Amino acid sequence: MDLSPREPGVGAAPPVRSSTARRRWVSIGILAAVIVAGGVVVTQFLSSAIDYYCNVDEVGERDGCEADRRLRVQGTVEQGSIKQAAGTTTFLISFNAKNLDVRYDGDPGGIFQECIPVVAHGRLVNDVFLSDRIEVKHSNTYVAKNEDRMDEAEAAADACSRVG
Amino acid sequence: MSNAQTSVPPPTRTATTRNLGLIAILGSVVLALLGLFFTAEDVVQGSSVRIMYVHVPTAWVAYLAFVFTAVCSAGYLRGKKHSLNLDRLAGASAEVGVIFMGLTLVTGSLWGRLSWGTYWDWDPRLTTTVFLFVTYVGYLAVRGLGGTQQQRAKRSAIVALFAVIEIPLVHFSVLLWRSLHQEATVLRPNGDVRMDGLMLFSLVFGVAVFTVIFAWLVLHRNRVLALVDAVEMRGIDAALAARHAEGVPT
Numbered sequence: 095m096d097l098s099p100r101e102p103g104v105g106a107a108p109p110v111r112s113s114t115a116r117r118r119w120v121s122i123g124i125l126a127a128v129i130v131a132g133g134v135v136v137t138q139f140l141s142s143a144i145d146y147y148c149n150v151d152e153v154g155e156r157d158g159c160e161a162d163r164r165l166r167v168q169g170t171v172e173q174g175s176i177k178q179a180a181g182t183t184t185f186l187i188s189f190n191a192k193n194l195d196v197r198y199d200g201d202p203g204g205i206f207q208e209c210i211p212v213v214a215h216g217r218l219v220n221d222v223f224l225s226d227r228i229e230v231k232h233s234n235t236y237v238a239k240n241e242d243r244m245d246e247a248e249a250a251a252d253a254c255s256r257v258g
Numbered sequence: 259m260s261n262a263q264t265s266v267p268p269p270t271r272t273a274t275t276r277n278l279g280l281i282a283i284l285g286s287v288v289l290a291l292l293g294l295f296f297t298a299e300d301v302v303q304g305s306s307v308r309i310m311y312v313h314v315p316t317a318w319v320a321y322l323a324f325v326f327t328a329v330c331s332a333g334y335l336r337g338k339k340h341s342l343n344l345d346r347l348a349g350a351s352a353e354v355g356v357i358f359m360g361l362t363l364v365t366g367s368l369w370g371r372l373s374w375g376t377y378w379d380w381d382p383r384l385t386t387t388v389f390l391f392v393t394y395v396g397y398l399a400v401r402g403l404g405g406t407q408q409q410r411a412k413r414s415a416i417v418a419l420f421a422v423i424e425i426p427l428v429h430f431s432v433l434l435w436r437s438l439h440q441e442a443t444v445l446r447p448n449g450d451v452r453m454d455g456l457m458l459f460s461l462v463f464g465v466a467v468f469t470v471i472f473a474w475l476v477l478h479r480n481r482v483l484a485l486v487d488a489v490e491m492r493g494i495d496a497a498l499a500a501r502h503a504e505g506v507p508t
Contacts (some may be wrong), residue, residue, distance in 0.1 A: 114404060114490070121402030128396035135389045142380035146436045168436070204375045205303055213438060229374045234440040235452040236307060238298035 147213050151192035154218075161218045168231070169194060173208045187212060195222045202228040270481050278474040285467035292460040300457075306372035311460050313365040315468035316358045321425055323355025323472060324394060328422035331415035342487065343480075345411035348418055349401050350479035352394055354472055359391045374438060382431040383439035390428050393421045407487055 148159035150169035159165060169187030176185045183198045196214050206212065206228060216225035293311035300307035330348035334340055366384070367377045378384065401414045427434075432441045443452050444461070451458060 117402050118404035121399045121404075124399040125396060125403070128392055128399060131392045132389065132396070135385060135392060138380040139382075139385045139389070143382045143385040144435055146381045146438065202375060205306075205373055206375070207302075210302070227376070229376055229379065229438055231438055232303055232373045232440060233452075234443040236303075236310075236443065236454060236457050237301045238454040238457060239301050239304075 150187055150189035150194045153194065164215070164217055165223075166213050166215050167194060167196075167223060168211060168213045170211045171206075171208050176208060187214065196225050196228075197222055198225045198228055202230070204230055205232060206230050270478050275474065275477050278470055278477070282467065282471045282474050285463075285470060289460070289464050289467050292456075292463065297456050297460050298454075303373055306369060307457075309365055309369040309372070311464045313362060313369055314461055315464040316361040316365060318465050319468045319472045320355045320359035320362055320390075321429075322469065323351045323358060323476075324390075324418075324422055324425060326351040326476075327355065327397075327418045331418035334411055334415050335419075340408060340411065342407055342411055343484070345407075345415065346480050346483040346487065347476065348415065349398070350476045350483055352397055352401075352418070353479055354475045356391065356394045356398060358468075358472070359387070359394065363387060363391060379438060381438040382435035383428070383437050386424070386428040386431045390421075390424045393424060397421055407490070 145158055147166040147168040148156060150167055152159045153165065153167060154161040167187070169189040172186040172188055172193070176183065178184075178201065181200060183201060185196055185198075187194050187196055196216075198214070202212075211231040211233075213229040213231060214223055214225040215227035215229070216223055218224075289311060293308050297308070297311075299305050327348045330344045330351065334342075334344040334348065337344065366387075370379075371377045397414060397417050400417050401410055403410070403413070405413075429442075431437060432439050444458070453461065
């Protein structure tokens with residue numbers, strides 16, 4: 095039975111089908127966009143997310159962490175290693191007793207500090223990792239600041255033990 | 259063509275829904291006070307940690323919504339009557355879940371900018387979360403593909419049962435792969451909660467408040483969806499009546 099909508103003035107049925115059809119086409123459009131977006135996300139997952147970073151001790155050792163390619167290297171910022179001069183920040187990151195010198199053009203900002211794990215994006219040139227992006231990994235431990243009535247040195251030591 | 263299952267549901271202006279709404283509003287105010295004023299800054303993250311009191315509850319509600327969608331969908335498929343009310347509850351819950359998942363991504367992105375130093379990166383947790391979000395946008399699109407209400411219910415129920423499998427993948431992505439995102443703080447396998455007292459209370463309180471908001475929104479959205487279905491059936495009934503009046507054989 096044909097239940098397609100009437101022309102105005104011909105029948106009494108409300109225009110249910112036309113709005114339903116419009117909704118269907120919108121849904122088909124969204125579904126097509128979802129499939130494309132899903133493809134992009136899966137591609138990013140397989141190419142980037144599944145192996146997000148190499149640890150310092152894996153650079154040049156592990157498959158996918160070859161020293162001659164662009165890398166994301168994870169390690170903990172060594173205490174006392176941060177130096178800032180002429181707009182450049184240099185520091186040492188370590189993991190599993192292996193160290194790596196990092197040079198970053200700029201100030202990493204945010205919560206970047208000693209003893210915190212970071213992921214540095216960049217390339218290894220002459221044993222120095224030239225980074226153009228620093229991401230700070232904060233830990234899953236949360237400590238209220240006002241409960242710590244310790245001096246600055248103790249606070250720093252605490253931060254090292256917590257985030258290292 | 260029966261419209262027995264599309265009759266208008268009882269109004270949401272009941273004492274229960276009014277009270278839920280009231281609790282949601284009051285709870286949100288208390289949560290804002292706790293998050294912005296009463297809880298302390300974190301030693302490492304400073305004030306940016308306050309985003310957590312919204313970010314984590316929105317993620318929790320999104321998970322809850324998608325699981326509820328799956329439970330209702332399973333109930334629809336298993337039930338002998340194939341209740342359209344269960345289907346509408348599933349749809350309402352998924353809509354609310356998508357909104358909260360979107361809020362999770364936005365608040366997470368803002369938090370990421372403050373703590374990681376970037377709004378976005380394709381790390382395992384972020385990538386699987388956005389995939390979950392895209393999947394449920396797709397689920398909502400599937401619901402709008404047309405056909406009868408029973409056809410809509412059946413196909414979307416099947417999609418919901420597959421989609422919910424992604425949730426453990428998202429939750430455990432930080433353990434399965436190397437992630438920029440931190441591991442769980444509260445729901446840890448060894449039960450060791452790594453958060454100070456009032457911060458933890460505020461977080462749990464936030465989860466409770468957002469759960470009430472979720473329930474309130476689903477109740478109202480379910481009624482709207484029932485009204486939409488009822489209008490659709492009424493239109494079809496009217497069209498049928500018009501054809502009958504014209505003497506067209508059925």
